Amino acid sequence: MMPLLQVDSMTHYFGGLRAVYDFDLEIEKGEMRGLIGPNGAGKSTIFNLITGMYKPTEGQIRFKNVDLVGRRPYDIAGLGIGRTFQNLRLWRHITVLDHVRLARYAKINYRLVDAFFGTGRWRRGEQEITDKAYSFLEMMGIERFADEIVTNLPYGVQRKVELARAMAVEPELLLLDEPTAGMNPEEMVEMMAVIREIHDEFGPAIYLIEHRMRVVMDLCDYIQTLNFGEVIAEGTPDEIRGNPAVIEAYLGEEEED
Amino acid sequence: MAPILKAIKNNSFFQRVGEHLSGVPLLGWLLGALTAVSLELMIGGLLARTLGMFGVPALFGFRIMLKTPALIPSALVYVVVIYVLPTVVVARVTEAWTNKIAGTLLGLSPIVALVLHLALLYGTLHLWGSVNDYRVLVLRMTFIAVMTTLSLNVINGYLGEFSCSHPGFLALGAYVTSILTVLFFVDDDVFGSALLPPALGPFLFPVALVAGGLSASVGALAVAIPSFRTRGDYLAIISLAFTFIVKSLIENLEIIGGPRGFMNQPQWVPLPVVFVAMVICVAIIYNFVRSTLGKATCAVRDDETAAGHLTIDTRRTKIVAFLFAAFWAGVAGGLFAHVLGYVNPGTFGLLKLSEVLAMVYLGGLNSVVGSIVGAVGIELLREILRPLEIVRWIILPVIIILFMMFRPTGLIAFTEFDVVDALRPHRVEERGE
Numbered sequence: 001m002m003p004l005l006q007v008d009s010m011t012h013y014f015g016g017l018r019a020v021y022d023f024d025l026e027i028e029k030g031e032m033r034g035l036i037g038p039n040g041a042g043k044s045t046i047f048n049l050i051t052g053m054y055k056p057t058e059g060q061i062r063f064k065n066v067d068l069v070g071r072r073p074y075d076i077a078g079l080g081i082g083r084t085f086q087n088l089r090l091w092r093h094i095t096v097l098d099h100v101r102l103a104r105y106a107k108i109n110y111r112l113v114d115a116f117f118g119t120g121r122w123r124r125g126e127q128e129i130t131d132k133a134y135s136f137l138e139m140m141g142i143e144r145f146a147d148e149i150v151t152n153l154p155y156g157v158q159r160k161v162e163l164a165r166a167m168a169v170e171p172e173l174l175l176l177d178e179p180t181a182g183m184n185p186e187e188m189v190e191m192m193a194v195i196r197e198i199h200d201e202f203g204p205a206i207y208l209i210e211h212r213m214r215v216v217m218d219l220c221d222y223i224q225t226l227n228f229g230e231v232i233a234e235g236t237p238d239e240i241r242g243n244p245a246v247i248e249a250y251l252g253e254e255e256e257d
Numbered sequence: 258m259a260p261i262l263k264a265i266k267n268n269s270f271f272q273r274v275g276e277h278l279s280g281v282p283l284l285g286w287l288l289g290a291l292t293a294v295s296l297e298l299m300i301g302g303l304l305a306r307t308l309g310m311f312g313v314p315a316l317f318g319f320r321i322m323l324k325t326p327a328l329i330p331s332a333l334v335y336v337v338v339i340y341v342l343p344t345v346v347v348a349r350v351t352e353a354w355t356n357k358i359a360g361t362l363l364g365l366s367p368i369v370a371l372v373l374h375l376a377l378l379y380g381t382l383h384l385w386g387s388v389n390d391y392r393v394l395v396l397r398m399t400f401i402a403v404m405t406t407l408s409l410n411v412i413n414g415y416l417g418e419f420s421c422s423h424p425g426f427l428a429l430g431a432y433v434t435s436i437l438t439v440l441f442f443v444d445d446d447v448f449g450s451a452l453l454p455p456a457l458g459p460f461l462f463p464v465a466l467v468a469g470g471l472s473a474s475v476g477a478l479a480v481a482i483p484s485f486r487t488r489g490d491y492l493a494i495i496s497l498a499f500t501f502i503v504k505s506l507i508e509n510l511e512i513i514g515g516p517r518g519f520m521n522q523p524q525w526v527p528l529p530v531v532f533v534a535m536v537i538c539v540a541i542i543y544n545f546v547r548s549t550l551g552k553a554t555c556a557v558r559d560d561e562t563a564a565g566h567l568t569i570d571t572r573r574t575k576i577v578a579f580l581f582a583a584f585w586a587g588v589a590g591g592l593f594a595h596v597l598g599y600v601n602p603g604t605f606g607l608l609k610l611s612e613v614l615a616m617v618y619l620g621g622l623n624s625v626v627g628s629i630v631g632a633v634g635i636e637l638l639r640e641i642l643r644p645l646e647i648v649r650w651i652i653l654p655v656i657i658i659l660f661m662m663f664r665p666t667g668l669i670a671f672t673e674f675d676v677v678d679a680l681r682p683h684r685v686e687e688r689g690e
Contacts, residue, residue, distance in 0.1 A: 051566055072572075073565035083566055091559035093671055094552070094621065100558050101549055106568035111575065115548035116541045122548060129549055169568055200681055 002065050004029050004205050005050070005173055009051070010059030012049055012229075013040075019045045020229040023059070027173065032199060033207045034216035036240075037226035038249055039091030041210045044086055046226075047175050051083055052076040063173065078106040082204070086178045090150045096161050097146040100133035104167035136164045136214045139201070140194065156187045160194065167198060180215055188215065196220060206256045224248060269540035281348045282683045284362075285355035287377040289344035294384040297339045297560025301388070308335055313388050316395070319641040356682040363680055370680050379532055385502035386528055396594045398537040399636040401589050406616040406632040407542050407625065408585035411616075412669075416547055416578045417558025422480055422496035423505035423613050426473035428462055428605035432507060434469035435522050438462065438595070440577025445521050447512060455523070462525050463536050466534070466591045474580040476503065481579045485572060500610065518601030519594075524593045532594055538585050543625050543676070545581065554578045555623070569584040612639075615657050621667030625675045631667065 020042045027033055028220055035043050042055040049056050051075040055238065068076055077083075082103075091099060104173055110130070114122035135143070137143040140160040145153055159179065166174060178201040180188040192215060199206055212214045217225055217237040222232040227249040233240060281289075292592045308331035315322050317340065318332030362370035404488045407421065436448075437495040442458035444450045453461070459619070480499045484492040507551040508516045543553040556564040563685075565571045594600040612635065620631020638656070642649035 053562065054568070073562075074568050074569075074570045077566055077568040085563065085566075089560045091556050091561035091563065094555055095560055098552055102552060102564075102569065103567040105553055105570075107547065112550060115545055116549050118540075118544045122544075126549060165567060 001026060002062070004031075004064065005207075006060075007050070007063045007174040008060040008062075010046075010049060010056045010061065010077060012045060012054060013057045018229055020049065023229075023231065025224070027205045027207060029172070029197075030203045030205055031222070033222045034220035035207065035209045035226060036211070036213070036216055036246075040250075041226040042053065042229040043226055045208065045229075047083065047177055047207075048075075050230055051081060051173065076105070077169055080170065080172040081175065082166035082169040082173070082211060083175035084159075084166050084177055086181060086209070088158055088162055090158060090162060090165075092151045093149065094144065095147050095149055096137065096153070097133055099150065099161055100136050100163045100168045101129050103165045104129045104132060106169070119240075130209065132219070134170060136168050139167070139198075140164045155182060156190070159183070159187075163194065163198070168200070170202075171204050174198070174206045176206060176208045178209050178211060180210065180212055188212065192218060273512055278349060279290045279347065280356070280683050281352050281358040282355050282359045282681065283350040283374060283679055284359045284377070285351055286344070287374060287381060288351055288355060289386070291377060291381045292347045293343040294338045294523060296343050297589035298384060298388065299341055305335060306340065308332075310335070315389065315391050316641055320644050323644040332474065337364060338522055359632075359682040361679060363682075367677050371676060374680060379529065381534070382529060386646065394596070395636070395640050396528060397526070397531045397592075399633055400531045401593050401596065402613075402616060402632040402636045403535055403616065403629050404585055404589040404592075406539045406620065407514055407539060407612055407628040408582040408589070408611050409554035409580040409617050409630045410544070410620075410622065410624070411542060411554070411578055412587075413629075414624070415551070415554045415558065416575060416580075417555075418575075418577070419490070419493040419615075420496045420582075421482075421493055422477070422499045422583070423608055424499040424605040424607075424609040426498075426583045427588035427590035427593065428507060428602065429473045429476050429534065430466075430469035430590030431605075432469075432513060432519065432590075433587070435519055435593030435594045435600060436513065437465040437468055438523055438525075439519075439521050441465075442622050443523055447687050453627070455628045458523055459525050462530075462595075466475035467587050470584040473583040473590065477583030478576075478582045478645070481576050484574045487541070500605070502603050504605055507605075508649065514601070516598055516602060518603075520599040522595045522598045522600075522613060524595070526592055531592055531596065535587065538588065539629070542581075543674075546625065547673075550574075551578075615653070618667050619657060619660050619672035621672070623647070623671050624672045624674065626666075626672060627667055627669035634668075 005025065005027040007023060010020060010023045012020040023046060035046065037043055045054070048054050050061060050068065052068060052071050052075070052201040059069075063076070063079055063081065064239070066079060091102075095100065107124060108120070110122045110125040112123070113119075134146070136144060137146055140163060141172060142157055142160050142164065144159075145157060149160055154163070156177065160225070163176075163179070176195070179190050183191060195208075196216045198204070198221065206219075208216065208220060223237055223240045224231050225240060225243070225246045226232070232249060233243045235243070297313065305311075305313050310321060310331055312327060312473060314332055314335060318336050321332045322329045342535055359370070364375060385467055405427065409420070409423050411419055413577055438458065439445050440448045441453045441461070442451050442455045454564040474628050476499065484495040507513065513519050537602050546554075551647070553564065553569045556567070557571050557574050561571055563576075616635045617628060618631070620629070622626025635653070638653065639649065645652065
């Protein structure tokens with residue numbers, strides 16, 4: 001049985017800079033994994049390589065037994081990989097509802113001509129998209145903001161919009177890039193609860209980048225530690241906690257918890 | 258109507274009047290306007306002469322005011338007596354009725370309600386235009402400007418790219434449509450006798466228009482392929498080059514008249530034809546930008562990376578929107594050529610480009626109503642200022658600069674406009690744009 005996502009000896013260079021070196025990863029269906037490491041370790045680059053934003057210099061990426069290398073991001077996302085970004089990439093002129101609706105793009109079942117002439121098929125298609133979008137907003141508890149433009153909303157809500165948008169892709173693998181960045185402790189606890197709820201209800205595999213030890217330790221079954229693009233330690237939260245290499249990599253950095 | 262209403266709304270003196278009239282639905286205003294133009298037809302000439310003017314003022318008396326300042330009071334009286342008072346009074350008096358009718362119509366079917374409103378609007382404009390041919394020409398040019406502006410807004414507003422290729426698209430549409438109609442339906446010195454019976458012409462004219470639109474789309478493909486690989490200023494530069502290439506290509510093709518222009522286009526575009534073409538154009542673009550497929554352009558504009566990561570095929574979205582916009586510019590070009598009965602390549606240069614850009618940016622990015630307002634506003638302003646001759650080329654840019662300074666996104670930007678809402682009865686204090 002193949003794992004859901006399999007990355008084999010992936011290496012990536014930005015010009016002469018080696019960002020990721022010989023990286024291996026296997027994620028099973030429904031698993032929760034964490035990726036930690038100091039700033040600039042290459043964590044986000046790994047996400048970007050998986051989602052097709054960059055093409056790896058070497059190595060293989062397979063998702064549901066489909067080769068991802070060389071595919072464009074929309075294609076990869078359409079296969080069932082949802083993601084959020086480290087610094088919220090929301091669309092600043094678009095309403096909350098439309099954020100979620102747009103993430104259903106791959107599942108649009110009418111043609112362009114239907115949209116031009118406003119046919120019944122278009123109307124039904126749009127209604128379906130809207131209903132589905134509301135269900136994701138309700139899941140996050142942000143349906144009352146549906147018609148707001150995102151830039152007018154508090155940061156915590158924006159984070160939830162981004163998560164709802166990623167979930168609207170109906171991902172089997174959800175990549176979360178620092179979902180609690182910039183949050184105060186209460187918001188952080190709430191976000192952790194939301195992530196757990198998503199996982200329990202929809203069961204996607206979750207791959208999580210985090211700086212806050214508490215979040216990864218609490219949520220993940222298995223954690224990898226990255227430094228200078230290489231995995232220096234991996235294991236269960238307990239194994240990672242006591243690992244001298246991890247402590248060394250983080251030395252000088254204050255743990256936030 | 259909308260900019261006038263807006264100006265009135267912002268003035269504190271008129272605010273109470275505005276509140277008083279806020280119960281009038283769109284239907285009521287249209288009815289009022291129809292009454293006003295009917296009144297003008299009946300007593301306009303008489304009133305104008307009584308007030309010391311030579312005849313009915315062509316464009317709300319503005320041109321008379323500019324030409325002969327001594328007639329300013331007369332022109333103002335004329336506008337108030339003929340247009341403002343009848344419109345307001347009829348709109349207010351029939352309020353209860355029109356609200357009821359508007360409600361019933363919407364309940365019946367939004368399409369029926371919309372068609373009826375459009376018919377009323379057309380009737381008003383037709384009566385207004387029946388006073389003289391100049392008004393008909395202004396109306397037709399304005400409708401074409403609306404099509405051009407709205408299609409450019411799809412690229413510069415909704416897609417957030419900066420395209421300068423619209424004069425090129427207009428030219429392609431104008432020439433291809435003209436060549437087809439002249440070749441098939443007109444006995445011409447260059448193209449020989451008509452290939453098909455001219456009587457068929459008016460019925461096949463839409464086909465020629467679509468062909469003109471498609472040719473613009475093909476031209477757009479030539480711009481899109483090299484420039485949409487990357488983001489940034491490339492499109493602006495390549496599209497500007499495209500406009501110049503099209504223009505000099507036509508200038509050097511002797512068979513279609515070169516720089517002297519191309520004429521003999523049949524007169525198949527009376528006011529109703531242009532009006533219907535505009536309504537179809539606005540309706541289809543409106544449907545497109547409100548659908549999820551169309552809104553994907555906004556997602557690409559606001560953050561292309563995020564759009565790609567959320568299953569939106571960014572490249573397809575950009576190319577579809579670009580070709581779609583070019584198509585309507587081509588159709589507008591075809592109509593333009595047939596309204597004038599003559600085109601020359603000089604029309605489709607930088608001046609045209611700045612004019613269309615001004616209409617888009619003045620009206621407001623990312624807004625269907627905005628584009629309509631921008632196109633109507635600038636087109637009318639240009640005609641109104643015509644007596645000032647060369648000076649209007651100073652006044653118009655100054656107006657645009659002022660707008661850029663104080664209202665950078667344009668009059669009505671990023672506004673979602675809902676047709677059904679606009680047709681709704683206004684019994685409560687709610688009020689449409």
